[in-house]
Amino acid sequence: MAIAGVAALVGCAEGSDTDVYGESALGTDPDDAGEETSKTVLPAPSQGTDAGKDSGSADAGTKVDSGADAGADSGTGPVTGTCTTSNTCATGTSLGSVSGDTKSDVVTAQGSTSQWFNVRVTEDDTGIFGTSERAKVSLTSPPGSNFDLYVYLPSSDTLECSAVTKSSTSTAAVDSVSIEWGEGSGLANGSDDSRTVTVEVRYVSGTCAAGTKWTLSVQGNTN
Secondary structure (H helix, E strand, O other), X not given: OHHHHHHHXXXXXXXXXXXXXXXXXXXXXXXXXXXXXXXXXXXXXXXXXXXXXXXXXXXXXXXXXHHHHHHHHHOOOOOOOOOOOOOOOOOOEEEEEEEOOOXXXXXXXXXXXXXXXXXXXXXXXXXXXXXXXXXXXXXXXXXXXXXXXXXXXXOOXXXXXXXOOEEEOOOOOEEEEEEEEEOOOOOOOOOXXXXXXXXXXXXXXXXXXOOOOEEEEEEEOOX
């Protein structure tokens, strides 16, 4: 019987961690109290300390780092880069002025990024037989890039920045729109139809290199 008791102790020592903890929990049973008391002299398994480390704050810290990396990858800050514009509709570059009803003068600009421009289209024919104001806006994208054209014509002599009057989003090299307003009945309307037209050059795709430029032109009194 003594030999059998020793064998039981040895068998318990050789068991898995789960077995040791399982039998200790059963020690609360009054019938097994004697056997379980003798088993409590066994050393605690070394794996218990490792398990504590594995579930500790070190692993949790690694997970926090991963979260930070994901946030940096997704990014919520403003988009920046060589293709974006530094001005706005209200601060658009002035191209000067063209006549909307006499001559056919042209103003031009070049660039390699998105940009905003303002051009004054004036009424110069003050005769009794009124002439409508007209302008043609053209944008030529450089090879390997695509820029789109948006034109904003105000209904009164103010600056329009929200409602697009006409646009061209072609993938071809040239985008072009024509606008017309004012005295369309053939008679003067007795008011000045001069307008400040806003032009937006908007980047779509391709490269934005300083040596690869688009060309913008605004021609008055033509469509």
